[in-house]
Amino acid sequence: MPIKAAVMTGPEQAIELWQLDDPKLEPGSILLETVASEVCGTDVHIYHGRLAGVPYPIIPGHISVGRVLETRGVEADSMGTPLAPGDLVTFYDVHETCHACYFCTVAGQPNRCPSRRVYGITYSAHDGPLGGWAERIYLKPGVQTLKLPEPLTADDVIGGGCGLFTGFAAVERSDLGMGDTVLVQGTGPVGLSAIAFSALRGAATVVTIGDPAARLELASAFGADVTMSLSDVPPDERDTMIRDLTNGRGVDVALECAGNPAAIPEGFKLLRDGGTYVIAGHYTDVGEATINPHIDINRKHADVRGRWGLDFSHCYRALRLLAKHHDMLPFARVIGGRYSLDEAGEALADVEALAVTKAIIAPSPR
Ligand SMILES: [Zn+2]
Ligand SMILES: [Zn+2]
Structure with missing residues (x-):
């Protein structure tokens, strides 16, 4: 079944709805059904062309929560928690850092690795469903995943997003x-x-x-x-x-x-x-x-x-604290609007106008 995705085709261009082919799952990969993805200030800036190196057309949405549909031999998340179809996961959007260059090894700054790619930002929509504004997200082998710890819901996480x-x-x-x-x-x-x-x-x-x-x-x-x-x-x-x-x-x-x-x-x-x-x-x-x-x-x-960008360690440790203290971090309350893929352009406009603090894209609105 084709995958519906909201595509940013270029700076200041209207968001288009595309149909993408279902990806062929490689060993070690995971296919997610998108539950919620975010629209953040960075997406607004990317829409205006303010980030260098964005290979438009892109499927935006770097931080997302999805439900595991199927995996190719993946039985646990990156921290060893067992993972099964139906589980809610989020994932670290940065991928393909090389662990071999000067910045990865000597400087300890993988965010400056020239091989670094980011879901929702540096993958072309032609590369597949590699952003959250889509019905499904393909997690390539090696993408770092985290099963949402109890009692967190997708809203608890995506209300904060990146x-x-x-x-x-x-x-x-x-x-x-x-x-x-x-x-x-x-x-x-x-x-x-x-x-x-x-x-x-x-x-x-x-x-x-x-x-x-x-x-x-x-x-x-x-x-x-x-x-x-x-x-x-x-x-x-x-x-x-x-x-x-x-x-x-x-x-x-x-x-x-x-x-x-x-x-x-x-x-x-x-x-x-x-x-x-x-x-x-x-x-x-x-x-x-x-x-x-x-x-x-x-x-x-x-x-x-x-401080630019994140390490996986931040995601892991922040989620653990969020799970323990979610009453102190009521991010579900921050969600001001829930938008379908067809409404992604509207969501961007509302975030830019500060009409909502956090807009989320829910490909299948509840
Ligand atoms: Zn590197
Ligand atoms: Zn963001």
């Missing part, structure tokens, strides 16, 4: 200390995840700056102690509030999860001397920011760190 894992990775990259005051810039899925994992890791105070109001309410539900509206609270008042909270010093850790260059100068300004600033929200090139190297970095002894 943001769930990116927020986790950003908090870890910061080496946040117990009792620290943390600023999370941005209240999209990455920011919400960073808020919750900061609280779980032991932050004494989590402050967030974001918009719109509905996302600030979610931020509180995810554990933010103080929320400030980007549009309603002017920058000088945000500065005053942070100084008041920190005896004038600024925050110990700032996590940029906004994906907007305008956040960067403010993040530096609100960081205390010797604090750590993690830039995690800029997966694509959305432009430049101006900082003052002397004031913002040098004199401040700022520790500035980048």
Whole structure:
């Protein structure tokens, strides 16, 4: 039976519905029936052509949850949990890193491996159903899978999507200390995840700056102690509030999860001397920011760190915590819209307009 897929044919081109042939299953491969895939900010940027190396036409949807339809000799997920048809799994979208190049072996940076491919981003739709905006997803041999731990549902995971894992990775990259005051810039899925994992890791105070109001309410539900509206609270008042909270010093850790260059100068300004600033929200090139190297970095002894993409380890460990603390990470509540494949263009537009915090593509809507 052909596979229906929503295809992004090129930057700014209308999403098309294609019929793809069922893939021939190679030994070690898995065929999933897509339960839910995400529409994230990165998909909006890819739609506008802001990520280099995207081989349009593509089937978007890098983080997805599917039900195992059949496998060719795969009896367990990548961590050894038994896997059978009907099980819900998610998978690490990055694939085909070579484990042999300089970046894989010497630098320990597989995300910079030139062989690296990513489901939903760097595979052409001509290569097969290798993105989540399709009725079925073909997991090539070697794709790293995780069976969803109890009691997680597809919505619990896809409500956060890649943001769930990116927020986790950003908090870890910061080496946040117990009792620290943390600023999370941005209240999209990455920011919400960073808020919750900061609280779980032991932050004494989590402050967030974001918009719109509905996302600030979610931020509180995810554990933010103080929320400030980007549009309603002017920058000088945000500065005053942070100084008041920190005896004038600024925050110990700032996590940029906004994906907007305008956040960067403010993040530096609100960081205390010797604090750590993690830039995690800029997966694509959305432009430049101006900082003052002397004031913002040098004199401040700022520790500035980048976090782009994920390791499989982030997915595995974030899911374990999500399963244990899913009441603190209520991602199913973040889903603002459920779209069929025919409605993928609408989903993109709604995410771009911030009409929904997380849009999901459910090829067979319930
Ligand atoms: Zn490599
Ligand atoms: Zn994403």
